[in-house]
Amino acid sequence: MTAEYQVNGSVAVITLNNPPVNGLGLSTRTAAVAGIKQALADDAVKAIIITGAGKAFSGGADIKEFNSPKALAEPSLHTLIATVENSTKPVIAAIHSVAMGGGLELALGCHYRVALPGAQIALPEVKLGLLPGAGGTQRLPRVLGLEMALNMIVSGTPVLSEKLAKTALFDELLPADSDLLAGATAFANKVADVRPLPKVRDRKVDYPNHEAFLQFSRNTVKAMSGPFPAPLECVETVAATVTKKFEDGLKFERDRFLHLIQTTESKSLRHAFISERQCSKVPDVPADTPVRAIKSAAVIGAGTMGGGIAMNFLNAGIPVKLLETKQEALDKGMATIRKNYENTMKKGKLTQEKFDQRMALLSGTLSYDDIGQADIVVEAVFEDMGVKETVFRKLDEVMKQGAILASNTSTLDVNKIAAFTQRPQDVIGLHFFSPANVMKLLEIVRGAKTGKDVLATALALSKKLKKTGVVSGVCDGFIGNRMIEQYSRQAGFLLEEGCLPEQVDKAIEKFGFAMGPFRMGDLAGNDIGWYIRKRRYVESPEISYSKTADLLCEMGRFGQKTGAGWYDYKAGDRKAYPSEVVNAMIVKHSADIGVERRKISDQEIVERLVFAMVNEAALILEEGIAMRASDIDMVYLTGYGFPLFRGGPMFYADTVGLPNVLAAIEKYGRGHHGEAWKPAPLLLRLAAEGKTFNG
């Protein structure tokens, strides 16, 4: 049973029991409704308590039933709440730990609410592009008042029960650590005979001059919610509590909920929510695979990445030894970490105590003898196979048995790196993104011989470091950079055909990317791509690139760090100014290669950049480098600034329709550098079968 029924004296207790957070799935709702009916039929019962077993009162909708017909099947959450509210015997919600979404809506349908301190109270639906659809927008303002309820519903942020102690949400807040059921039972006995039964729906929302307040809220929320419609819809439904009767408000809420659930923005957010949970599941690595304890770490190389990686461990309370070859480089790396934390402290986001704790966990060394006992070592030295070989041979000598040997390489072959050791089963790629202490993505590169327990440990570690860990197979660039390569190639070809950098950047930024390819290149350093292309010209001469990026680098324009790149920069100003010199170079290059420049639409720019990635991703999926399309979406949402409201490249392609994507690819295949557009077999197949990437 997912809800248990029990009678203690004259009080019936319905305990929601659907781990992990008592999601209100169909069977739980059915059992709860049955419990109420049983209690009503029992003359000995005078009052009814609803509470939750384990870690929550209720976390709301059951994620397992997301997007399934079960979510709306009867008894629906509405029916359950109506059954509770219409009960002729008092129903008391006994709340602890978590009352969120549908869980809070259920509590609001009860006649009374008793809670323990420390419970997280929230209506977080807005985070999935929705609004609370089971009366939450109509009932919460009736107990918290217009302003506080609006803030909670529009932000979705949890508030601790003790902060709401003085509101009408709770009839009684019990002392911390007291017995919830005992307290709720005492309360139930006290109110058992009180009539009429209080109902939240009967309360009035009073707010002097509410129109002015609502208009102010509309303006603020509109300015802050970007492309997402849900926050503004939340304002409108909350507004209904002062402009409409309860029943009409409820209908309005239902109507707006059903509208939002169909929007691409909400579908994208729900896709991202589910995908995040999916990506830690690896079919041949069962959930009960033993993991290795990670209580200490070492990082090799204290440069851009090494410092950020070390901070991740420090933030998670794991001591780190940072190893460099020269004292000067070590001092610089250590000082950067300290400065980063000091800046966070200045912004008021880190206390002195936490700062001291973190710095105490950090030590530097020049000797491998000092790191041998670490449970994990992450190498972040120069991107050069020779240097990696020296490091991994040394690690194989000094590291204790069972230590995990990880590389942060962004392009090199993890299998080759593993082969430098006698323990390839312990070697794995942990590809952090820059800045490593900020970016959420962690590509976990599974080598051919990586042990299952090592992979399971890396996945568990990614959670501990608060990263989104996505498993990738071994290939040049792994999932993310292999796809971005196709995007960059198209950006270059667009310049040859008629675009200038700012047109390309503006078009893709309008689509929703945080930054276009040329502004991004200037930020990251155009020399990195130049270095990679030079290698490719030798290793893979068949791959075509626009020469514009090479010409740019030959001019010494590496980006912001040299004060000039695709754009001009002024000292002390990160703003990108279109560059006459660069634009002239581009136009001249088109003439040199005999291309007549033409006007290119924003739609073509977006399609060429995005579909080039999608086509490569289809190969990545078919080759098994990525386990699922949704993993690819997570890589792009968490590591590459792909617009969240579009759900990731694969989800976006699905919404466009794969036959349309294919038709565009075939069209571009007949244009400039058409050889770059060979449709991936998987895309051809899915488009022909009328299927989608995300199933």
Ligand code: NAI
């Ligand atoms: P970096 O040049 O900033 O830092 C490398 C550091 O390694 C330097 O401080 C250097 O003194 C040290 N080093 C070199 N050889 C060493 C050795 N044998 N033993 C100990 N230390 C040694 O380079 P960055 O950008 O931090 O890159 C490091 C690795 O991370 C590379 O494999 C790179 O491909 C990868 N990566 C870089 C990203 C980026 O955005 N910069 C993103 C993701 C991965």
